[in-house]
Amino acid sequence: MSRTVMVMDTVATIECYGDNAKEACDKAISEIQRIELLFSPWIETSEIYKINKTAHLSPVKTDPEVFKVLERCIEVSEITGGAFDITLKPLKDVWNMKSESPKVPSKEEIDEALSICGYENLVLKDGCVSFKKEGMALDLGGAVKGYAADRAAEVIKKAGVKNALIDIGGNVYALGESPKKREWKIGLQHPAKDRGEYFETIELSDKTCVTSGSYERYFEQDGKVYHHIMDPKTGYSADSGLVSVSVVGKSSFEADMASTAAFVMGQEKFLEVKDDFDIETFIAVDKTNNWKRY
Ligand code: AMP
Numbered sequence: 001m002s003r004t005v006m007v008m009d010t011v012a013t014i015e016c017y018g019d020n021a022k023e024a025c026d027k028a029i030s031e032i033q034r035i036e037l038l039f040s041p042w043i044e045t046s047e048i049y050k051i052n053k054t055a056h057l058s059p060v061k062t063d064p065e066v067f068k069v070l071e072r073c074i075e076v077s078e079i080t081g082g083a084f085d086i087t088l089k090p091l092k093d094v095w096n097m098k099s100e101s102p103k104v105p106s107k108e109e110i111d112e113a114l115s116i117c118g119y120e121n122l123v124l125k126d127g128c129v130s131f132k133k134e135g136m137a138l139d140l141g142g143a144v145k146g147y148a149a150d151r152a153a154e155v156i157k158k159a160g161v162k163n164a165l166i167d168i169g170g171n172v173y174a175l176g177e178s179p180k181k182r183e184w185k186i187g188l189q190h191p192a193k194d195r196g197e198y199f200e201t202i203e204l205s206d207k208t209c210v211t212s213g214s215y216e217r218y219f220e221q222d223g224k225v226y227h228h229i230m231d232p233k234t235g236y237s238a239d240s241g242l243v244s245v246s247v248v249g250k251s252s253f254e255a256d257m258a259s260t261a262a263f264v265m266g267q268e269k270f271l272e273v274k275d276d277f278d279i280e281t282f283i284a285v286d287k288t289n290n291w292k293r294y
């Protein structure tokens, strides 16, 4: 049984095998949609929307599940020295990568946006969220697809299905074994080649693999490439020398944050903090498309 839906601004595909596969698929899709309704910064009833609207005025009582996710995101900001930061929405908005003809914002626009970014201006206390500055806003685009993949995997297991594949915009969770009766084989997209051309395959069973790549969403101006993963220190696209990072582990939420952070930090700096994440290995691809597993 397989289902594909548009969710979280990307494509999600769930495949389930064996008894109860249809029910498991449907429940997993509903679970991903439920998470989108909690975390989307665009859906007016979401927790994140409510926070973004009023957390500068007074503390916003927040759904406990969302609060827990935010707490871990802030820990990860601290661990990574701010390379991973969920408060970059004002910056993301001035870059407006999703527009039909994106262009590089002025230095003033970037500096103005940066002045209202920064996880240290986000206060989490007693289940409430508040902002120290007006104009602040959260964007969990670097973490929530992974979180959703974990929750979908839980729902599928609960429905009694052992073999399944979850793919939420490149956040893959592989349960049990593939129809070929062996570990799932996942191809890692070659950054410079056509979609579906892999530079390496990895085998997964009850594990996740999450990739952050600058080739996913970008535009070019004056011969320079600008992509969607931001360096909070500069306000420009991260430029650590990597073009892709894939992270393998048991938690897709952790792997998602780790892939974004590693992309921003580069492999050497990330290696210093790797053990503070619940992840196993990562594969980094540099600008010359050389790759290494750590
Ligand atoms: P990913 O594809 O998981 O690496 O996430 C990229 C998305 O995360 C972007 O589209 C932004 O929504 C958000 N993002 C960009 N830069 C950062 C960053 N430095 N820290 C956290 N999230 C980020």
Ligand code: MG
Pocket: 141, 142, 143, 212, 255, 256, 257, 258, 259, 260
């Ligand atoms: Mg990520």
